[in-house]
Every structure is written in structure tokens, then in C-alpha cells.
Amino acid sequence: MFRIGAVVLVTVLLVSVMFPAAGTSPQVNAPSGGGADTPNAQQAEAEANGTDTDGDGLSDSLERSVYGTDPTDPDTDGDGYPDGMEVRCEQAIPDADPLRTDIYVEVDSTQSTTLSDSVQASIVETFDNAPVSNPDGSTGIDMHLVTDDTNLSANGTVYSKPRAGLGNDIYDFRANHSEHRSDGYYYVLLTEDVAYNGDDYFVGAGRPEIAAMERFDSTRITASLFMHEFGHAMGLDAHQDGIDEERYSRTEYDSVMNYNGLYRQLTYSNGTDSVGRNEWQFVAENRTQPDIQCAANGTCSSRCTQA
Template sequence: MVSSRSTAGLLLVLLVGLGTVGFVGGTTVVDPDSDGVAPVAEIRDGTAVFDADTDGDGLEDGAERRYGTDPTAADTDGDGLDDGTEVYEIGTDPLEEDSDGDGLADGTEVREYGTDPTEADTDGDGLADGDEVREYDTDPLAVDSDDDNLSDFDELEEYGTEPTTADTDGDGLADGPEVLEHETQPTVADTDDDGLADGAEVREYGTDPTDADTDGDGLTDGSEVNRRDIFPEADPLRTDIYVEVDTMERTDLERREAERIASEFEDAPLENPDGSTGADLHVTFDETIPWDSETDVGDLNRIRAQHFDQEGLGYHYLVIVDDVAGDTNTGNVIGKAGLGTMMVESQSGRDQTGSTAMHELGHSLGLSNTDFEGIDTDEYRFSSYSSVMNYNAPRDYYGFSASDGSSDFDDWGYLDDHMFTPATSFVGSDD
């Protein structure tokens, strides 16, 4: 505070000075520092009479009056920027600590983060600079802080991903490609829950990370990759079928016959995701079971319960018996099957046991008379329905019908869409 005695002294000095200076060009000199503030007002307000910018902030005292800033304080709003810098250089409000209302002081924006103190969202990503710095730890100068092709705003508001981590779920795929390219979940490492991380499916195995069973063979991709102990030589991009075979004493299914069946599947017109055609039939000869003179359906269920080692593991079960109980109008029954379970009578003719086994495997896979009346009947000539499912087929014939214009029913086409795979409830897909 300036005392009355001091004020009087300063006025005396000022008057003497003015008398000495006199008149210049006919105009009385009343503002020694040319700051637009009369000396009397400067003395009253505590500013320097002979210094146009009392606080040295780049704004002359008169300009400070116009802006409403304090001419005795270089930084009126205490935001870390001089008033003159705010007015003339940056365009911020010298009376407002946070000109753009983004939660960061103007000086902090300029000196620490390099953000624009006149723009609440410097990078235009939908997040205020202050929120990016203090709440999300994102980069207020980058729309996409983690460079994953998703804006910080979208990650937070739409996808629930971490905007500072390119791969939120750690599955080997960046969040952006998951959302924009693969349609996988960027917060779930294994989108289809098949036991394979999304990144591994895309980059290592070529499988579909949104489909647990890429090749549609009833076995999950993860189990085909990780459980080779159960599914040897499995390929998640190619159809695999597994069959366990038990043979009764005094009976046999020759390996050569099993290989003929497998060859028919290998050459089948079935489309696979890897661009190949066909299916891989894996036949496992398991054990020899005690001989019985006759086997009916009840006996088959008992044998299955006692000897089927791959129960719940996606395998079909086939047992070769000495005699299938029952007969028909056209002769003895030599095979019976339901979904997943088969029995075949051992026959003496070359390739006849194998041909019957392929017929019953057709049933086990889903081919049924309810889908085509030519199955298990002699209503169609073999030339019009060339299939082992046709009773008119030669006893040693191997093969299913295909859509070639001559067949009345496409066995392979039906299996391609409806193939049955036994339960895999006991299979874990993790390695």
C-alpha cells in the first residue's frame, strides 16, 4: 500500500518533472511510460509510472486494464503462462486457468503435454485431453494411442478394450484387426472357445477363430491340434473320421479292406477349408473279444459297454461278429448300425466284409432310409443309384453315390451337410 505521504512525494516529483519537460508539439505529456494509464492512476494502482509493463508479462499496464488482468502479476490466472503470452501468442484466456475446460491448465498443456490449450480434445479422438492424461493414460496427441487401428474413444466406449495396449486380450491379434478384419472379440483370447487362441488360429493354423470346428467334422480345432494322443494325424482344415474296430474271435476285417474304405473317403467329393477334397478315415483296430455264435442288438450294446475304449471321444464303434442275429425276406442280416455304432458279420467272400462295413459306416455317419427310400432297399437299379447303401450293389462294391447327374441321391453331398460325429464329451481341447 502507498502511504499518503509517499503519494504526495511522488506527485511532487511528477509535477516537477512535468514542468521541466514542458510541452512537446503542443501536447501535454501526462503518460511518461506511454502505457495508456495516467500517472495518477498508476500510483493509485501500484503500477510503475515510468515502466509500461510493470509485471513484465508482455502486456502493457493499459492493455491489462482492458483485459481485466492484474498489471502487477505476470500470470493473473496462475496457469503457468504469462498474461502477454496468453493474449498475443497462444490465444488463451489470461483470466481462466483452463481455457478449453479439458481438465488441464493452459501452462501444463503447453509445457508438459504439447496439447492445444484452446482445444479440449487436441487429437480429435472424442476424449478430452485431461481425461486422456489423468484417467486413461492415453496419448492426448494421438487418436490411436496404442496404434492398433482403433481410436482411443472407440476402445473405451464401444469395445471395452484397453486403449494403451494394442492386444487387450493377449491372444496375438491387435484389437483393431480383431474388430475390423477377423470379427473376433478383442477382450476374449479364444473367441470360439475351441482351445486355440485367436492369434494362433489366424497366424499358425489357418483356422477360423470364430468357428470352433473350422472343417465341420465334429471335432473342435483345439482338440485336433492339441489332442493328437486321441486324434492322431488330425487336421483342423480337413475332415477327419475316427473308427474303433473290435473283432470277435474267429472273425476278421482285413486291413486291406479297411484301407479300401479309407481310399473311398480320401477320394470323396467333400470340400475342405484348405482347398482339398475328401476325408481322412482313421481306423483303429483295438482288441479281440470273446466269440459268440450269434449277436443281436442287446449283445451289441453289452459288447459296446464292455469293450468300446473311445467312448465320448468322437469315435464310431464297429465290432466284427461271427453271425448277426435275424433274417429278412431276402436273406440273412449281415450288418446292423445306428448313429455311431455298428456290427458287421464276417464273410468269406473277398471284400464282402469290407463292403458291408462301409455300408454300416454310412448309417453310422447318418445315411438313412428316411432321407432316401433307395437306402436299404432294392427299389433302384444300381446304375441309377450307384451306392453301397443300395441292396442292388454288388456284394464286393465300395463307394457312396455322388452328384454326377446319374444318381438319384447324392450320398456324399448329404454327408457333407449332415455327417454325424459321436459325442466328444470326454475330450479336452487344451494342450
């Protein structure tokens, strides 16, 4: 989904950042037959500050000749991050690619450990194999899991809805411990006991942009539960046909959002089953996305490359 609000905020930031031109360009008065000198500082600055039709922080010339992005679209890959932010703000969104869909998730834990390497690898691989197309001709989604705090203090069960007191619900943890919320990251909390709608029978809960879940010894079970709850965080909700239900077999509804698929697989549906909902396309184009707020407080600017 293309988020106008997020792009506008970051554009305000990026247009104030002077971007250096890449490569070399010939001087106007270069000697005949003698090649071209390296552009001087004034020429490089003029290139960086050239026409920026889409206001994404990159000049039209750089978009065409260096990055291969669309100078008329501020977010070429439609992942919510403006092109200029993806190529210049490595400290905020490391390894971002303006030509491939990027999703960033901060993972905190109330336990001493976080997601195992094998669980993370399974999740990243599943997104990498997603049947969605990118502007660079590749397929898949780049999932960035940023494992952060551990041993956070929980007041017993962590609830999926706001609850009086500190350390009682997922919103408390995001508000008090998320270090990347303003950068447009989703937030996932690993904890020992989760309650969905007040019922601690459940082992995971997902709300727009956030999720809480328990961990298990099995890589497959933990990764599958993550994919299910993270699906809710992206907007795959129980009011949609088949989600959080058992009335469809896996053949009829081939998705981890189907209770008959949960713990047995990791992927979302591609629209070829009986239910016919292309959940991967929804993830790539229409998912619920956290706002990018770092432009407002200046933290994006301090973590972006400047000329």
C-alpha cells in the first residue's frame, strides 16, 4: 500500500539533505578529444539539487541513471518508504532496497532469549519466496527482523487490548520499549503468557501493527505462529472468510491464517485455492503499515547520508 502521509513526512526531511551525485559527468569545457575531468563540487551539488519531480529526496537524474527508480513515483516499490529514504538512511532502515519490498519488524522479549536463528531464517525465507513481483524484476519480500530487548519485565499475562497498569498489554511494551516505532517498524513481543480478548487460552495475539506470542521448542511451530500473528498485524483479520476458522481444509484455503494450516505451514494464500483470496498480494500492496514518524522529531535526518 502506498502511504501518502508517511511519504510526505519523510520527504520534508530528505529534501533538506544534500545528496552527492554518483559517478562522473563531463565538464562543458573539456578539451577536445581528451576525455572528461571529474566534476567539481559545484557541479556535484547542482546534480544532487536538480529537479525532483516526485519529491522523494532524489533528483530525477539520479533516479534514472543511478538507482533505476521512477522519478515520478516517490515510492517506486510501494513498500511505504520513499526512495530517498531507502537509499540514504542506512542507519534507520539498514539494507533497504528502493526496487524491492522491504518490511521491518522489531522483536522484543520478556524472556532471556529471542527468536532462534532457525526460526528467523524460516520467516525470512518464507517472505523471500513470496509470489509477488518487484520493480527490479525479482520476486519476494525482504523481511528485516531486528531482535532488540530481552528480559523485559511483564506484569504476568500480556493482554492484546489496553489494560490498566504498566507491563500488562502489548501497547505498554511498544510505547515504553520500541526503539524503531518512528521508523515505520512493526512490533512483536515474545512473552510467556498471552491473552487474546482477555482469554489466556490463546498463545498469540495480533493487532494492527503489533503482535504478542509465546515461543516453543519447535522451529516450525514458533515460525508458523509468528507468521499467523504477524498476518493479523498486517491486516489479515478474522472477519475475512476462513481466517481463524477450521471450516475449510488446507486444500480449500491454503494459508497459515487457516487454523487447519497453523503449525503445519508458514505461507499465506496466493489466491489459487477455493477461497480465492491472494493474501500475498494484499501483504505487498495493501497491508496495514506503521507511520514513519521520524521526520517529525529529526531522528531520520541524523541517520541519513548527507553530502
